[in-house]
Amino acid sequence: MKYVDEFRDPDKARRLQAEIARLVPATGATAERPLQLMEFCGGHTHTIFRYGIEQLLPEAIELIHGPGCPVCVLPMGRVDDCVTLAERRDVIFTTFGDAMRVPGSRKSLLQAKADGADIRMVYSPLDALHLARNNPEREVIFFALGFETTMPSTALTVLQAEADGITNFSLFCNHITTVPTIKAILDSPDMRIDGFLAPGHVSMVVGERPFDFVAEHYHKPIVITGFEPLDILQSIWMLLRQLTEQRHVVENQYARIVPAGGNAAGMDAISRVFELREYFEWRGLGSIDHSGVKMRDTYAAFDAERKFSVANIKIADPKSCQCGEVLKGVIRPWECKVFGTACTPETPMGALMVSSEGACAAYYNFGNLTELMAKRKAVNA
Amino acid sequence: MNTLQPSPVPPLSEMRQRNDKLKTATITLAHGSGGKAMRDLIDDVFVRTFDSPELALLEDQARFPLAQMTALGDRLAMTTDSYVVDPLFFPGGDIGKLAVTGTVNDLAVGGAIPLYLTCSMIIEEGLSMDVLRRVAASMKKTADEAGVRIVTGDTKVVHKGAADKLFINTAGIGVIPTDIQPGSERARAGDVILINGYVGDHGAAIVDARGEMSLQNTIETDCQPLNTLIQAMLEVCPQIRCMRDATRGGIATVLNEFASASDVCIRVNEAALPLRDEVRGMCEILGLDPLYLANEGKLVAVVPVEFADEVLSVMQAHPAGVDSAVIGEVTATPQSSVILSTLFGGQRMVDMLVGEQLPRIC
Numbered sequence: 001m002k003y004v005d006e007f008r009d010p011d012k013a014r015r016l017q018a019e020i021a022r023l024v025p026a027t028g029a030t031a032e033r034p035l036q037l038m039e040f041c042g043g044h045t046h047t048i049f050r051y052g053i054e055q056l057l058p059e060a061i062e063l064i065h066g067p068g069c070p071v072c073v074l075p076m077g078r079v080d081d082c083v084t085l086a087e088r089r090d091v092i093f094t095t096f097g098d099a100m101r102v103p104g105s106r107k108s109l110l111q112a113k114a115d116g117a118d119i120r121m122v123y124s125p126l127d128a129l130h131l132a133r134n135n136p137e138r139e140v141i142f143f144a145l146g147f148e149t150t151m152p153s154t155a156l157t158v159l160q161a162e163a164d165g166i167t168n169f170s171l172f173c174n175h176i177t178t179v180p181t182i183k184a185i186l187d188s189p190d191m192r193i194d195g196f197l198a199p200g201h202v203s204m205v206v207g208e209r210p211f212d213f214v215a216e217h218y219h220k221p222i223v224i225t226g227f228e229p230l231d232i233l234q235s236i237w238m239l240l241r242q243l244t245e246q247r248h249v250v251e252n253q254y255a256r257i258v259p260a261g262g263n264a265a266g267m268d269a270i271s272r273v274f275e276l277r278e279y280f281e282w283r284g285l286g287s288i289d290h291s292g293v294k295m296r297d298t299y300a301a302f303d304a305e306r307k308f309s310v311a312n313i314k315i316a317d318p319k320s321c322q323c324g325e326v327l328k329g330v331i332r333p334w335e336c337k338v339f340g341t342a343c344t345p346e347t348p349m350g351a352l353m354v355s356s357e358g359a360c361a362a363y364y365n366f367g368n369l370t371e372l373m374a375k376r377k378a379v380n381a
Numbered sequence: 382m383n384t385l386q387p388s389p390v391p392p393l394s395e396m397r398q399r400n401d402k403l404k405t406a407t408i409t410l411a412h413g414s415g416g417k418a419m420r421d422l423i424d425d426v427f428v429r430t431f432d433s434p435e436l437a438l439l440e441d442q443a444r445f446p447l448a449q450m451t452a453l454g455d456r457l458a459m460t461t462d463s464y465v466v467d468p469l470f471f472p473g474g475d476i477g478k479l480a481v482t483g484t485v486n487d488l489a490v491g492g493a494i495p496l497y498l499t500c501s502m503i504i505e506e507g508l509s510m511d512v513l514r515r516v517a518a519s520m521k522k523t524a525d526e527a528g529v530r531i532v533t534g535d536t537k538v539v540h541k542g543a544a545d546k547l548f549i550n551t552a553g554i555g556v557i558p559t560d561i562q563p564g565s566e567r568a569r570a571g572d573v574i575l576i577n578g579y580v581g582d583h584g585a586a587i588v589d590a591r592g593e594m595s596l597q598n599t600i601e602t603d604c605q606p607l608n609t610l611i612q613a614m615l616e617v618c619p620q621i622r623c624m625r626d627a628t629r630g631g632i633a634t635v636l637n638e639f640a641s642a643s644d645v646c647i648r649v650n651e652a653a654l655p656l657r658d659e660v661r662g663m664c665e666i667l668g669l670d671p672l673y674l675a676n677e678g679k680l681v682a683v684v685p686v687e688f689a690d691e692v693l694s695v696m697q698a699h700p701a702g703v704d705s706a707v708i709g710e711v712t713a714t715p716q717s718s719v720i721l722s723t724l725f726g727g728q729r730m731v732d733m734l735v736g737e738q739l740p741r742i743c
Binding site for chain 1: 658661662665667723724725726727728729730732735
């Protein structure tokens with residue numbers, strides 16, 4: 001298949017694998033003290049597990065699966081707010097598919113749907129707007145979720161609704177931003193990450209420059225990375241080259257999609273509709289300053305939070321849940337106390353077990369569970 | 382003298398053959414009331430279309446001779462399944478075809494020769510009579526292809542909203558020949574895994590037919606009866622270890638069932654897996670995994686390695702198995718697991734699906 005198979009070529013993978021193995025010793029990393037490279041984005045995590053990329057890497061490289069799965073980091077209180085909105089009789093609540101299963105303190109959207117709430121899965125915010133047009137007597141709320149990748153499409157949908165004079169459409173805005181979160185991870189005291197694979201689709205919107213601070217201020221190499229398996233291997237190789245040459249700059253492996261300056265039209269739509277929140281709550285990471293956006297006052301008429309006075313409930317993560325430590329690379333997913341026992345994909349306790357992009361769910365689904373549990377016993381012994 | 386003779390009263394059976402009794406264009410609650418409207422519906426749509434002697438007697442049960450069955454084997458197989466697919470008609474098939482193939486295949490993968498089917502319909506009032514006729518005709522056509530008869534049935538009509546258009550339940554009875562006993566606990570290290578063609582076609586066709594995606598493609602369901610294919614396979618290899626049709630949950634689910642019941646490891650080679658470009662493309666766009674997509678005419682079989690070539694060539698010679706392939710093998714460890722060797726050269730576990738397969742956000 002064109003534009004897909006070229007980036008999954010096993011021969012090229014073997015050549016990159018050999019090059020990576022050749023570069024690693026020069027970084028000084030060993031199996032006992034491996035290099036820790038973080039892929040920020042959940043899409044990368046998914047590719048890494050789907051293609052078994054970890055097995056192609058030397059033991060001296062450890063991949064840390066970052067917090068870039070917007071579904072996973074959604075705090076329980078926000079899910080409760082969603083359920084409350086969705087349970088209103090005058091509301092059709094629309095959402096992307098993988099947000100359906102995220103547990104709230106009372107129930108997930110999937111359970112709310114079974115209990116009678118009118119919740120519909122959509123593939124685009126425009127589908128939600130279409131529903132609003134066809135159901136003028138009901139309010140259609142779109143559960144706006146995701147990093148800068150999905151922000152332009154929600155912003156443009158609001159602008160479209162405004163232009164068409166549609167008054168029964170609103171967003172429950174839970175968009176989050178990448179840069180403050182990477183910064184929070186880098187500032188965390190128990191953190192020792194050696195390099196970053198930066199999110200390719202976020203970069204497609206925001207461009208290369210917002211990541212400069214990682215290289216300039218924190219002196220870490222960072223490579224903007226695509227989502228096919230060869231993209232990931234090539235980016236790891238590029239990080240290693242920077243590390244061996246003791247450079248730390250922003251490089252763009254995903255240039256076929258990411259222009260250096262990003263997408264001006266997309267950024268313009270974002271800044272017309274959204275502004276930064278003072279802080280936003282993340283599952284596993286706690287509150288991070290400026291890490292979310294809300295709707296500007298001009299668009300209050302399309303803001304479900306203002307239209308329906310959302311309670312904005314705060315619910316602490318379960319105590320036994322160690323998602324935060326996993327997100328920062330302090331422990332591996334299978335070292336968590338509840339991994340595979342109290343916390344499974346059927347009954348996720350923590351964020352990372354929820355979506356297939358979450359590191360724990362990925363290990364659970366794609367890893368050898370017996371082997372992982374044995375390893376955990378060895379670590380805890 | 383009047384030479385005109387009074388016309389004789391036609392026999393009842395002939396009256397039942399008349400096709401112009403039903404004047405209404407839609408199903409109403411009266412058609413499920415047990416009265417004349419229901420009788421007309423049964424006569425006109427079901428008895429006439431299904432055309433089986435057992436059904437035409439209109440007794441409360443179908444009766445069939447034991448001797449004919451015992452001549453075929455030493456055990457009976459029985460199964461039941463309900464069909465609630467939406468939409469009722471989709472590229473390459475419809476709910477009626479599905480209701481026959483699904484039950485026929487559930488019997489056949491147990492090694493049974495399917496013989497008789499029941500047909501229960503739960504109809505939402507307001508369904509068009511034409512839709513019901515088309516579904517019944519499709520059931521009859523498929524039953525003929527599979528060599529089975531629909532011998533008894535039931536009709537219920539429910540209030541608007543109490544069911545979605547039309548639900549069908551079929552149960553089936555078949556006979557298992559002596560010495561044939563495939564079972565999911567019988568896979569052994571060294572066996573090979575066979576499939577009779579492209580995976581995921583049905584699931585992809587249904588996603589497409591729901592029209593939610595505005596994708597334009599040409600994927601048709603793979604819905605087909607598998608009993609004659611399976612008979613041909615069993616003729617050359619009565620020792621087939623395990624056999625299941627990979628319906629909901631896809632081949633990933635069936636392979637996991639084999640691996641855990643037999644306490645073995647099943648290793649699948651992604652490069653060998655028959656997958657249409659259209660299905661693969663749709664999965665790439667929507668973030669779905671074809672291993673979990675439903676099939677309605679695909680069986681997965683585990684056979685001893687010494688029979689693999691012969692079984693494969695018999696399968697490929699049958700119309701329902703032209704694109705058959707060997708997709709993997711059984712090893713002893715790690716027990717109870719399914720491992721996929723990816724096209725890319727890595728390996729990953731293939732687990733049972735948790736809940737529904739949900740598309741990813743980005």
